[in-house]
Amino acid sequence: MDYSTECSCGKNKALVQLPQAIEEYQARECDCDFCVSYGLAYISDVKGTLSFSPRQTMHQLNQGSGQATFWQCSNCKDIVAVTHRDNGEERGAVVKTLLSKYTLQSSVKVSPKQLTSEAKPERWAMVWSKVVLE
Numbered sequence: 695m696d697y698s699t700e701c702s703c704g705k706n707k708a709l710v711q712l713p714q715a716i717e718e719y720q721a722r723e724c725d726c727d728f729c730v731s732y733g734l735a736y737i738s739d740v741k742g743t744l745s746f747s748p749r750q751t752m753h754q755l756n757q758g759s760g761q762a763t764f765w766q767c768s769n770c771k772d773i774v775a776v777t778h779r780d781n782g783e784e785r786g787a788v789v790k791t792l793l794s795k796y797t798l799q800s801s802v803k804v805s806p807k808q809l810t811s812e813a814k815p816e817r818w819a820m821v822w823s824k825v826v827l828e
C-alpha cells in the first residue's frame with residue numbers, strides 16, 4: 695500500500711510503500727541523543743520501499759557513528775528520513791511524525807547505539823526499506 699506525505703512546509707515529499715496497512719506498524723523510537731532531541735521514530739519494512747525528493751533542497755546530517763544519513767528539509771528543518779548505503783544499495787526509514795495523519799500503533803523503543811559499527815548495517819538491512827528514486 696502506498697502512503698504519501700510531505701514535510702511541514704511542503705517542500706519535500708516522501709512516498710512510502712508498505713506490504714501491510716500502515717496502521718499495523720510500530721515505529722521504532724531511537725534512544726540516541728540526536729533522535730531524542732528531535733523526537734524521532736521511524737517506519738519501514740524490509741519488503742517495502744521509500745522515496746523522497748527533492749534531495750538537493752535537503753541537508754544531510756550525520757551523527758553518532760556517522761553511518762546513517764539524516765535528511766533534513768533546509769526550509770522547515772523537519773527530518774524526513776534516515777538512510778544508509780551498503781554494497782551499492784540504499785536502505786532507509788521514514789520519520790513517523792510525517793505519517794501522523796494515519797492512525798499508528800504506539801512506538802517501540804530501540805537502541806541501535808548499543809550495536810557495533812558492523813552490526814548496525816546488518817540490522818538496518820533487516821528492517822529498513824529499499825530506497826528508490828521517484
Ligand SMILES: [Zn+2]
Pocket residue numbers: 701702703704705706767768769770771772
Ligand atoms: Zn520542509
